Amino acid sequence: MADLLVRGVDPAVVRALKKRxxxxxxxxxxxxxxxxxxMPDVGRDADFARHQDGGASADVFD
Structure with a gap:
């Protein structure tokens, strides 16, 4: 299983997630x-800003 690290999360969001x-x-x-x-399995790359991958994948949720 892969790991996901998210930086710069607003402290209020962190508190809400911990409460939930x-x-x-x-x-x-x-x-x-x-x-x-x-999360819903919808969307294509053209719908979202992409960074550092060169747009290699056609689908966001592959």
Whole structure:
């Protein structure tokens, strides 16, 4: 499984995620994974700004 590191997150967002994790009875990391897994599988690269990959993939959620 891959790792994902997100820097520069607003402290209020971090607090909200930690609260949500507690409300759901899981760790912050488990809550983050659940939030990401719940994202809709929609969109194409043309819909989003891409950085540092040269636009190699046609689909965002491959």
């Amino acid at each position: 994790a507690g409300d759901h009875g899981r760790s912050a990391a488990a809550e983050h994974r659940a939030s990401l897994a719940a």
